[in-house]
Amino acid sequence: MSTGKILRISQVGLRGVVGRGLSASHVMDFASAFGTFLEPGRPVVVGRDPRASGCMIREGVVGALMACGHDVVDLGVVSSPVIQHAIVRMDGAGGISISASHNAAEWNALRFFGPRGVYLSSAESSELLDIYHLKKFRYQNWDQLGSLREDASALDAYLDDLARVYELDKLRRFKVVVDCCNGTSSLILRRMNERFGFQLILINEKLGSATFAHEPNTSSATVALQLAPLVKPLGADAGFLFDADSDRIAFATEEGVPVSEEVVLPLLADYLLPKAAGKLVITNLSSTMLLEEIAARHSGKVIRVPVGRQAAIDALSGYRPEQIALAGEGTGAVMMPQFRFVYDGIASMLAILSMMEERRQTLSRILASYPPYSILKGELPISSSRIPALMMDLRNRYASGTVDSTDGLRVSWPDHWFHVRVSQTEPIIRVIVEQRGDAPVELFESLMDQVRSLR
């Protein structure tokens, strides 16, 4: 059944196409649920990406939070990591980022942060969802309502902290081209040029309210569109691409070669694990096996959890922060303990530049030391009643490998693996196959055929 409307309400929040599924009332109710969920007494921090619908959503969010008695600090158009940073700095009760991140311009979403600027845990998210569904909100009386304060200082405070972690005076020598995808990264990067003398050449830097130059998703295909062809002619050391709310990146080498988004996490693992011997890398079941190989070089250990932000957030809470070297996804979203442990594209870029600086090596040179991996991804529609039979069938057929069934079925061998899982958001099954060396075409086609035959 399709109504032509797109709205997704789940534990990770509210997401949809504005005016075609995602309405002002949904926003009002979800923000009211969050206002009811949060402890009173401390401010709630709000920010948005440049989408035009962000203004509409912001008004509803501010109204809802004030009605629930919370004082609101509005940071305006800022990245999600800046919001998360401000929550900690202001000792806030939590925050809301109004951003559909890597989705197209007509989308928008609400993302919720708790007191330390981190995403809500599963338990917290499900409580929020329950309040949303019950629609019993804790609206305050006329003399107990919250106030609104606008704060334009959040970006500089964030950069102050970045400057404490990264040696910006050494990194500013790099010539870097950045595709901002008309998102919030342009504000941060422009300010870095001004304040710290960086030589960042920005394209698609105009904040996009109605449209973006292209979808702001961090994939090597998007890097290839406009960014990669510019890197070599400009004589740049690297090209970086950000999504709309600047929490993830993709990149191209100084040769102008787009690099798979899967490589961001292994690259940063290669940089950080030598400084954190024996520590953990947390990722999901669908990201590249290159990570295990890199981790092995530095006696690190890879922990794989189900796909999705919520699983990653829950996994993180199972370890002490000092046990973890870094965590991330194959989408270019990485969090590092050096900078507050939230997905942060700016910090990821600075870490990669730091790696180039410390090793005195180009990106091509660093990547040349990594063995080639080939990954194939596909998706097929399926009716949910067939899923158990399919999974059992595949499990029996590929019994020679190491089986992990925490999220669909992942079977791995020393030089290749596949992951077959059901999407959380659409009635489709995803098939991912990776192999060291050449593309695993045969296995991929065989898996796709088996899914087709059983659907």
Next chain:
Amino acid sequence: MAREHLLKIGVSGVRGVVGDFLTPGLALSFAQAFGTYVGRGRVVVGRDTRTSGPMLQHAVASGLLAAGCEVINVGVMPTPTIQLYIAHTGAKGGICLTASHNPPEYNALKLFNKDGFFFNQYERTELIDLYHQSSFDEAMNHEIREVRKQGATAQKIHAQRVLSFVDVDLIRSKKFRVALDSVNGAGSVMSPEFLTAQLGCELHAIAIDPTKVFPRIAEPRPDTLGDLSELVRSTGAAIGFAQDPDGDRLAVVDERGEVLDNDDVLGLVVKHVLPRFPGDVVVNLTTSSVMEDLAAANGRKVFRTAVGEANVVDMMLAVKSAIGGEGSNGGVIFPGVHYCRDSYTGMAFLLELMAQTGKSVTELVAQLPRYYRKLGRVTFEHGRLGTLMQALEEQFPGVVADRTDGLKLIWPDAWIHVRASNTEPLLRLAAEAKSAQRMEDLYAQVTQLLT
């Protein structure tokens, strides 16, 4: 026991107690219905000084933006000023967040069309239908507009319009000593400048801090204006003005510190205006018969309407009247300024009247035809309204009856008017007669019948 009306969604818009009743979600949906009705374009949004104003304003802005409208945020501003500004800027309409004279825990959405007039009954009905159908216009990302802060000139536009109808130099030359109580409402941001810089008065003001809560009961009535009366007496002011939180209603205190009957305030203004402007008089059924006497003296007629500013304005538009108003509600509506209840028009005309005649307020009131009036209220049970009205009519056979709004029974020397309140479960009573005894007898008789 009648239900308390903590929330009312009806012909007068949305009004209720903020919190569990008037929620931001309700305000948002109603605003989105409004935006759907008026269409994509500019919508002016302003408010009085209630603590719930900012919260509701954000919710309203969200609903309007979602419907594809552009929001012009004029902030804290008197309702009449906002109405003028809507018409002046060619907006599609406007929403004012104010519960007018209601207590601070209340708030409401007042709705205006592109002319800056209250929605008439047809517009209101259609809007309510839209709201109930919940099929709103939903703009997509590329169609969504912004909130723009504007309105710095709105107060100037309003003041200039009012002043263009009075002899400013004459008023300024008198240097009247004036007392003011703006109840810390929207009038606080405009009245001091209006009375001093524009009209040259020596001002003694209380309650002109828009950041503070209402220091008195919001409705300007004799029993709520003790502080202003005291201020008039202690400063020797020639006149005292009291506004309600959104600056549309005006109450007046004379030089002795006595609060004037609101019908007399309207009477003074009508008497002052009629010789100078052509047209008839439009008032509601509850307004004093003084109006008929004043109109007759000028060879004009009086048209009477159901209670409610929108009803009076509709009739004023239809008959192109010189002036109108609602006596008991303290409202002067002068079309030259705008078809809205406006305390500033009232202030300016009264000061001009004083300046031209050289008479005190007490002397001016003494010249008005003398009637005795009494207003009151009784609660009633739902379902009993029809029976009560019928009994009332049967009690006085052969009397002229007007059923436009409740029941008004009219004798040659007296009348009574009984109507159900739009906003509360009670009957409002008004009685007027040429003699005090007749009025008291009639009032007692009717009260007994209704209780």
